[in-house]
Amino acid sequence: MITGYIKTPIGDIPQVETRLNSKDILGAIKVRWLIGRDNYMVKPGLYAVGNPTKDSNVFVSANYKLSFDHVRKNLAGRDAWILVLDTKGVNVWCAAGKGTFGTHELVKRIEETQLRKVVNHHRLILPQLGATGVSAHLVRQLTKSESEKGFNVVWGPIKAADIKPFLKNNYKATTEMRRVTFTMAERTKLLPVDIVYAGKKLLGAFVLIFLVSGFSQTGYSITDAWYTSLPSILYIVLAYFTGILLTPILLPYIPFRMFALKGLITGIFLFIALHLGNYMANSIYAILAWVMLLPAISSFMAMNFTGGSTFTSLSGVKKEMKIFVPIQITMAIFGLAFYIINLLR
Numbered sequence: 001m002i003t004g005y006i007k008t009p010i011g012d013i014p015q016v017e018t019r020l021n022s023k024d025i026l027g028a029i030k031v032r033w034l035i036g037r038d039n040y041m042v043k044p045g046l047y048a049v050g051n052p053t054k055d056s057n058v059f060v061s062a063n064y065k066l067s068f069d070h071v072r073k074n075l076a077g078r079d080a081w082i083l084v085l086d087t088k089g090v091n092v093w094c095a096a097g098k099g100t101f102g103t104h105e106l107v108k109r110i111e112e113t114q115l116r117k118v119v120n121h122h123r124l125i126l127p128q129l130g131a132t133g134v135s136a137h138l139v140r141q142l143t144k145s146e147s148e149k150g151f152n153v154v155w156g157p158i159k160a161a162d163i164k165p166f167l168k169n170n171y172k173a174t175t176e177m178r179r180v181t182f183t184m185a186e187r188t189k190l191l192p193v194d195i196v197y198a199g200k201k202l203l204g205a206f207v208l209i210f211l212v213s214g215f216s217q218t219g220y221s222i223t224d225a226w227y228t229s230l231p232s233i234l235y236i237v238l239a240y241f242t243g244i245l246l247t248p249i250l251l252p253y254i255p256f257r258m259f260a261l262k263g264l265i266t267g268i269f270l271f272i273a274l275h276l277g278n279y280m281a282n283s284i285y286a287i288l289a290w291v292m293l294l295p296a297i298s299s300f301m302a303m304n305f306t307g308g309s310t311f312t313s314l315s316g317v318k319k320e321m322k323i324f325v326p327i328q329i330t331m332a333i334f335g336l337a338f339y340i341i342n343l344l345r
Contacts (some may be wrong), residue, residue: 006048009117015048018076024069031066032189034196040065041089046113047072050079054120057167060106060127060157062087062095070160078164082120085109096133097314103135107142110151122151125171128158128178182310187248188310194244198304205236205297212336215343228343235274239294242270243301251311259312260324263302267295285342292335296328303328 005012020028031040044162050074058081061071071082084103087095098207106124110116126134136153144150157166157177166173210233214225221312243263246256254262271294274280280290303324304310312320 001042002151006052006129010114011082013046013048013118015050016072016082016123018049018072018074019092020069020073028066028069031191037193038089042068044084044086044109046118047082048080049075049082049086050077051080052079056080056119057123057125058083058115058119059125059163060085060099060130061091062092064089064091064095067091071273074160078167079086081116083109083113083124085133092127096130099133101130102133103138103142103253106134106139110143115151116148118199122149123154123171124151125154125156127160128155128173129180131155167325180310182251184249187251187309191245191248194248194304194308198240198301199246202236202240205240206233209233209339210296212340213343215340216345228311231280232339235280235290235294237299238270238274239267239297240301242266242294244304245299247298247302248305248309249329251305251309257311258324259306259309260299260303260320260321260328262296263299264324267298267301270294270339283342283345285338285345289335289338289342296331296335299324300328 001016001019002014003017004015006015012182025034027040029036042065044063056079059071060083061068063084063086068082075082085095085101086109087100087105090098090100092101106126110124124139134153136155139153140150142150154171156163157173159177162173162177166177184262210225210229213229213232214220214222216224242268247259247263247266250266251259251262254265255260256262256265268291271291274294275287275291280286303320306317306320309330
């Protein structure tokens, strides 16, 4: 990533390339599958792209490497500085909400990098999604002195891909540059993280259904547990992926706003498909068990996607969880009870 160093009044500044190499691409793929996610970051500080001078623009980024890579990649052919804040390896939007991509961190980083000695202007270009954490007027106030005026925050576009059009448009973002999108492709990119992150819950469901599947009229048998639990585990897997994969992909097309309710709907459709396809027992207790369990699992898994969506807010997620978690737990308990009754009848 670092190809050399630029000499400045404060010393040598690392120069980074704008073309992502195979290691960068592999790292991005791995981090999307939660491999090495906790340490996928760059060192906070000042970096150079191309051969910047004192007149070159200063772009501010999080130290989450995926965010940093997007910025440097989209500065290809430009001479610029990148000021990286210490966001603890968290992306701009989430870090702004947590306060790590914030006013005081920005001011601190300006002082520590001695940015005044590197550039002769007072313009900082920040990503639009960092606006919740940074107060522009406070940055200007806290960085001014008796002899120098403070740094001015210029809100750039939401996407790094729009940096060049933004610069050509005289540092003005168009309506499109300010619009947050969440297309099917963008939603799909986020799914591997949720799939892996929720894997422990899936494993726990496997263990639970295996343990209870050993019950029968004649007592308890581990052998019976193996054979009885296999189709049940398959149903659970289908409900898991219905909630964590299918629901996010079809998100805008499923009625209602709450994700848990969307997952409940897709879970019901899964039950109907399995039942009509004669893939499950026709016992009334088996039917009652799976009509409870499948939507409950799908609903809970779909609710996990609220943390990665642009459709939600913190208060909305809290409200949704307060309503639906008790419903999901109740459905799971009743479903499991009917499942055991079906085994004992």
